[in-house]
Amino acid sequence: MARSLLIGAQQMGSAVCRLLNGQGLAASLSQLRHASSHAENTNKFLREALNRLDYPEKLQNLLLTPRREMSVELVVQMDDGQIEVFNAYRVQHNNARGPYKGGLRYHPQVDLDDVRSLASLMTWKTAVMDIPYGGAKGGVTVDPRKLSERELEKMTRKLVVAIKEIIGTYEDIPAPDMNTDAKVMAWFFDEYSKYKGFSPGVVTGKPVYLHGSLGREAATGRGTTFAIRELLKAMHMGKLGDQKYVIQGFGNVGAWAAQLLWEAGGKVVAVSDVAGAIANENGLDIGALRRHMSSGKTLASFPDGAPLRKEDILAFPCDVLIPAAIGGVIGPDMAAKLQCKVVVEAANGPTTPEGDLVLRDRGITVLPDIYTNGGGVTVSFFEWVQNLQNFKWEEEDVNRKLDRKMTDAFTALWTVHREMAVPLRTAAFVVALQRVTRAEVHRGFD
Numbered sequence: 461m462a463r464s465l466l467i468g469a470q471q472m473g474s475a476v477c478r479l480l481n482g483q484g485l486a487a488s489l490s491q492l493r494h495a496s497s498h499a500e501n502t503n504k505f506l507r508e509a510l511n512r513l514d515y516p517e518k519l520q521n522l523l524l525t526p527r528r529e530m531s532v533e534l535v536v537q538m539d540d541g542q543i544e545v546f547n548a549y550r551v552q553h554n555n556a557r558g559p560y561k562g563g564l565r566y567h568p569q570v571d572l573d574d575v576r577s578l579a580s581l582m583t584w585k586t587a588v589m590d591i592p593y594g595g596a597k598g599g600v601t602v603d604p605r606k607l608s609e610r611e612l613e614k615m616t617r618k619l620v621v622a623i624k625e626i627i628g629t630y631e632d633i634p635a636p637d638m639n640t641d642a643k644v645m646a647w648f649f650d651e652y653s654k655y656k657g658f659s660p661g662v663v664t665g666k667p668v669y670l671h672g673s674l675g676r677e678a679a680t681g682r683g684t685t686f687a688i689r690e691l692l693k694a695m696h697m698g699k700l701g702d703q704k705y706v707i708q709g710f711g712n713v714g715a716w717a718a719q720l721l722w723e724a725g726g727k728v729v730a731v732s733d734v735a736g737a738i739a740n741e742n743g744l745d746i747g748a749l750r751r752h753m754s755s756g757k758t759l760a761s762f763p764d765g766a767p768l769r770k771e772d773i774l775a776f777p778c779d780v781l782i783p784a785a786i787g788g789v790i791g792p793d794m795a796a797k798l799q800c801k802v803v804v805e806a807a808n809g810p811t812t813p814e815g816d817l818v819l820r821d822r823g824i825t826v827l828p829d830i831y832t833n834g835g836g837v838t839v840s841f842f843e844w845v846q847n848l849q850n851f852k853w854e855e856e857d858v859n860r861k862l863d864r865k866m867t868d869a870f871t872a873l874w875t876v877h878r879e880m881a882v883p884l885r886t887a888a889f890v891v892a893l894q895r896v897t898r899a900e901v902h903r904g905f906d
């Protein structure tokens with residue numbers, strides 16, 4: 461059995477595979493329309509890769525489903541004395557390759573299905589990046605903009621208390637994701653340490669002065685620029701500085717990617733956040749935009765950018781489109797409108813299976829999330845190693861090691877893309893599935 465798991469690569473010919481290879485686009489889309497949940501969408505992509513591998517059905521099911529899901533209610537007394545209850549989740553998808561690993565998201569749209577999908581993506585991401593972790597994700601259904609800092613801290617500490625028995629330095633290691641940052645990770649580390657003793661390695665993305673790593677804050681954006689550099693090279697499209705970029709989302713990932721692409725000489729012609737969008741055909745001055753925003757002003761009020769409807773950001777003409785905000789933004793209708801050569805998925809799950817089909821049909825290359833944004837968790841791994849060593853690495857060292865990881869991972873997925881003649885997303889899942897399955901099989905099932 462192990463042999464067929466490891467080297468088998470026969471096509472199994474399921475519905476998804478047939479429709480992606482043979483049928484017309486309209487027929488394919490009508491079959492895919494049933495897939496609406498986030499978790500099911502992720503599994504659709506995964507199944508397409510599984511169809512290339514000769515795995516027994518029971519093993520496939522094991523890879524498709526999470527190992528543990530925890531739902532809790534966080535009861536918090538707000539500043540005005542009222543009691544609020546927040547729903548929170550931690551989903552542990554797979555730990556065959558190492559401790560569960562994945563961020564914590566605070567967002568009003570968080571639900572169990574969303575977290576399940578994001579946890580699965582983490583399993584495949586850590587495998588693509590070849591770092592010794594499994595995959596998990598956590599989230600709280602909350603709009604953090606409506607909470608005071610004190611309320612946010614209380615809620616975070618309640619979360620730690622609720623999930624502390626299933627996380628740990630060698631068990632499950634959370635990190636930042638949307639609307640969570642180094643400050644939230646510091647509260648997390650502090651609260652966990654109260655119960656379990658000093659534990660800097662229980663969470664990554666901490667402040668640099670509090671056992672965090674140099675380079676972690678910029679890592680996902682920096683990794684994204686390394687990923688684009690490798691893709692451009694492989695596609696003979698020139699250099700980072702030769703391209704026009706559009707970026708949706710100007711938070712941690714989007715703003716760092718914009719900064720580094722701009723520093724490399726690229727033209728960032730349009731950017732957006734949750735509240736608005738701006739454009740400048742000659743390229744925005746990203747340094748000035750970041751200074752503008754750090755003085756408390758909105759992105760949309762930046763004087764050197766023309767206002768743009770934020771709904772129009774993704775279809776703005778460019779060479780490289782970088783969704784760096786929420787999931788599910790490129791469905792079939794939006795995919796039909798894009799005016800770019802490549803989509804580089806810095807966000808998790810920005811393209812739906814239906815959107816993906818339209819992009820393939822249009823010849824638009826997609827660099828998938830499980831590779832593109834893997835720089836964040838890679839430097840989280842470096843932070844964890846530094847915590848275990850109790851030793852701080854130089855920032856140059858972190859960035860050099862990150863570059864190496866992104867470059868090696870690209871080589872692995874590009875090789876499968878060429879050899880199996882599959883899209884880059886399927887190639888990334890094939891690479892990840894082979895690594896996770898190898899670990900599952902060699903650990904055994906007793």
Ligand SMILES: NC(=O)C1=CN([C@@H]2O[C@H](COP(=O)(O)OP(=O)(O)OC[C@H]3O[C@@H](n4cnc5c(N)ncnc54)[C@H](O)[C@@H]3O)[C@@H](O)[C@H]2O)C=CC1
Pocket residue numbers: 636637638639640680708709710711712713714732733734735770784785786787806807808833834836837
């Ligand atoms: N922070 C990290 O290290 C990593 C983040 N990611 C993914 O990258 C994406 C962005 O994460 P972060 O930058 O950390 O979050 P963030 O909270 O720092 O920034 C999110 C940005 O997206 C914008 N946004 C939110 N909803 C939007 C909407 N409906 N339309 C347009 N813009 C919207 C926000 O205004 C903000 O500019 C997420 O999908 C996250 O899962 C992936 C890997 C690691």
Ligand SMILES: O=C(O)CCC(=O)C(=O)O
Pocket residue numbers: 561562563564585633634635636637664665808833834836837838840
């Ligand atoms: O840094 C990490 O551990 C995980 C970041 C994350 O949540 C992600 O890559 O989606």
